[in-house]
Amino acid sequence: MRDIFTAELTALGEDLAAMSRLVETAVASAGTALLTADLALAESVIADDHTIDAMERDLDERCVLLIAQQQPVARDLRVIVSGLRMSASLERMGDLARHVAELARLRYPATALPDELVTTIRSMHEAAVRVSQQVTTVIETRDLELAAAIEEDDDLLDDLHASTFVTTATGRLTAQQAVDITLLARFYERFGDHAVSIARRVVYLVTGDFADDRGEML
Amino acid sequence: MRDIFTAELTALGEDLAAMSRLVETAVASAGTALLTADLALAESVIADDHTIDAMERDLDERCVLLIAQQQPVARDLRVIVSGLRMSASLERMGDLARHVAELARLRYPATALPDELVTTIRSMHEAAVRVSQQVTTVIETRDLELAAAIEEDDDLLDDLHASTFVTTATGRLTAQQAVDITLLARFYERFGDHAVSIARRVVYLVTGDFADDRGEML
Numbered sequence: 001m002r003d004i005f006t007a008e009l010t011a012l013g014e015d016l017a018a019m020s021r022l023v024e025t026a027v028a029s030a031g032t033a034l035l036t037a038d039l040a041l042a043e044s045v046i047a048d049d050h051t052i053d054a055m056e057r058d059l060d061e062r063c064v065l066l067i068a069q070q071q072p073v074a075r076d077l078r079v080i081v082s083g084l085r086m087s088a089s090l091e092r093m094g095d096l097a098r099h100v101a102e103l104a105r106l107r108y109p110a111t112a113l114p115d116e117l118v119t120t121i122r123s124m125h126e127a128a129v130r131v132s133q134q135v136t137t138v139i140e141t142r143d144l145e146l147a148a149a150i151e152e153d154d155d156l157l158d159d160l161h162a163s164t165f166v167t168t169a170t171g172r173l174t175a176q177q178a179v180d181i182t183l184l185a186r187f188y189e190r191f192g193d194h195a196v197s198i199a200r201r202v203v204y205l206v207t208g209d210f211a212d213d214r215g216e217m218l
Numbered sequence: 219m220r221d222i223f224t225a226e227l228t229a230l231g232e233d234l235a236a237m238s239r240l241v242e243t244a245v246a247s248a249g250t251a252l253l254t255a256d257l258a259l260a261e262s263v264i265a266d267d268h269t270i271d272a273m274e275r276d277l278d279e280r281c282v283l284l285i286a287q288q289q290p291v292a293r294d295l296r297v298i299v300s301g302l303r304m305s306a307s308l309e310r311m312g313d314l315a316r317h318v319a320e321l322a323r324l325r326y327p328a329t330a331l332p333d334e335l336v337t338t339i340r341s342m343h344e345a346a347v348r349v350s351q352q353v354t355t356v357i358e359t360r361d362l363e364l365a366a367a368i369e370e371d372d373d374l375l376d377d378l379h380a381s382t383f384v385t386t387a388t389g390r391l392t393a394q395q396a397v398d399i400t401l402l403a404r405f406y407e408r409f410g411d412h413a414v415s416i417a418r419r420v421v422y423l424v425t426g427d428f429a430d431d432r433g434e435m436l
Contacts, residue, residue, distance in 0.1 A: 064299055071289040081282055084302065168397045178393035179386045182400045 005070050012062065012083050013139065019055045019090045020136040026052070026097035027132050027191065031125030034104040034184070035118065037111045045101035052094035059087040082201045086139070089194040093132070096187045096194075103183060116167065117181050124160050124188040127153045131195040138202050147199040157192035161185045223288050230280065230301050231357065237273045237308045238354040244270070244315035245350050245409065249343030252322040252402070253336065260326070263319035270312035277305040300419045304357070307412040311350070314409045321401060334385065335399050342378050342406040345371045349413040356420050365417040375410035379403045 026045050033042035063080050066072070072080060113121060131153045138146050164185040168178045244263050251260035281298050284290070290298060331339060349371045356364050382403040386396045 060299075064295060067285060067299075068291045068295050071291075073286045077282060077286050081278075081285075081302070084299070085306075088303075088306070165397070168393050171393055173393045175386050175389055175391045175393055175396035178396040179383070179400045182397045183404070186401070186404065 005066075005072070005076070008062075008066055008070075009076065009079055012059070012066075012080070015055065015059055016083060016086055016090070017136055017139045019052060019059070019087065020132070020139055022048070022052050022055070023090055023093045023097065024129070024132040024136060026094055027100070027125075028129045030097040030100035030104065031121075031128065033101055035111065035122060035125065037104065037107075037109055039105060039108045042101040042104040042108070046098055046105065049094050049098040052091055056087045056091040060084060063087075079205060082205055086198050086201055089198050090135075093135075093191055093194045096191045099187050100184065103180065107180065113180060114173065114177060117164075117173075117177065120160055120164060120167070120181070121184055121188075124157060124185065127156050127160070128188050128191050131157075131192055135195050135198050138199055142202055142206050144203060144206060147203050150195050150199040154192035154196045157189050161189035223284075223290070223294070226280075226284055226288075227294065227297055230277070230284075230298070233273065233277055234301060234304055234308070235354055235357045237270060237277070237305065238350070238357055240266070240270050240273070241308055241311045241315065242347070242350040242354060244312055245318070245343075246347050248315040248318035248322065249339075249346065251319055253340060253343065255322065255325075255327055257323060257326045260319040260322040264316055264323065267312050267316040270309055274305045274309040278302060281305075297423060300423055304416050304419055307416050308353075311353075311409055311412045314405045314412075317405050318402065321398065325398070331398060332391065332395060335382075335391075335395065338378055338382060338385070338399070339402055339406075342375060342403065345374050345378070346406050346409050349375075349410055353413050353416050356417055360420055360424050362421060362424060365421050368413050368417040372410035372414045375407050379407035 026048065029041050030045045032038060033045065063084050066080055067077070070076075111118070131150055134146050134150050134153070137143060138150065164181050167173065168181060173181070244266065247259050248263045250256060251263065281302050284298055285295070288294075349368055352364050352368050352371070355361060356368065382399050385391065386399060391399070
């Protein structure tokens with residue numbers, strides 16, 4: 001009985017990692033589609049998002065069944081409840097990657113971003129791709145140092161997000177450019193927040209400490 | 219034993235409703251602060267958000283304890299897991315109200331919105347206030363008709379959100395105005411999404427059916 005339960009928990013972790021790998025692909029492709037005005041790539045991100053959504057629903061069902069059938073206590077229960085939270089975060093990260101792809105599709109064939117914004121978005125894209133890879137590894141290995149690295153890249157995303165408010169306040173941008181950079185920076189900033197939330201849940205599972213994550217918008 | 223458990227479930231529902239009432243106050247005050255450039259009101263929303271965050275953490279703890287101690291199955295378990303999800307949605311709704319207040323504070327003493335945008339934001343504000351009140355009532359009464367009304371107001375929020383893309387595309391706005399309307403419309407649109415998610419969970423608890431909520435951004 002206990003062996004089956006342990007196997008189920010292991011499968012849960014593997015599925016979270018698989019979901020995270022799909023998010024990696026989604027965010028990498030979405031940013032590339034945006035920066036290179038690649039419509040087909042944008043469409044593929046949008047079309048593939050339902051797979052991530054379906055994985056979340058499947059994981060949820062299984063978590064609830066696992067609680068119902070095995071009636072876990074203490075640590076096992078904590079793992080399962082954390083799994084529910086992490087799958088919700090991964091699903092949102094997939095949505096945010098899809099939003100980036102939707103904006104790329106909306107603006108196609110233009111990229112519609114002036115040089116100074118391309119630099120910012122490219123930096124956010126690179127940080128988001130890094131963060132998504134780290135999330136997969138943290139889920140797989142529970143490496144606490146890597147969890148800390150996610151916080152650093154999230155700080156970078158927050159700084160870049162804040163810098164876009166400065167850029168839009170200069171008045172050098174058109175309204176359309178201002179809208180695009182505002183949305184994109186927000187999507188990437190939220191992407192980082194969800195990654196941090198996952199990292200903190202992994203730290204919590206390992207150490208029992210959960211950092212408060214009250215993120216500021218501005 | 220069963221009586222204690224039933225009492226705990228009832229308390230859970232009451233606390234979700236209490237949390238929802240705090241969200242009502244937050245979103246009503248945040249929109250008023252924005253539309254009337256009321257700095258003190260904006261500050262109060264920002265300061266009070268930690269109470270909503272604390273309620274979420276407390277509810278989470280109790281849900282996990284309840285599962286651990288009572289080992290509920292079937293319907294009871296469904297109620298508790300839905301409670302976890304609803305508290306997460308309410309916490310996000312509180313964050314979004316805080317974001318509106320933060321923007322009001324950032325632009326103070328100006329409201330910084332031209333007339334055509336004030337009309338849109340006022341409509342979004344009113345729909346969000348309605349939605350937040352309906353969410354409280356739906357949690358308290360499990361009224362399925364009211365749950366449907368939340369979907370209607372969410373559709374209105376989606377339409378208003380979409381209309382801001384048209385407005386910003388006209389080129390009549392300054393970049394700053396475009397940024398403000400883009401952020402605000404996004405906050406209100408997400409607020410509606412979370413309300414719908416709560417409404418659907420209540421419907422699910424009553425009927426067993428859960429509607430898919432794959433919201434589109436654009």
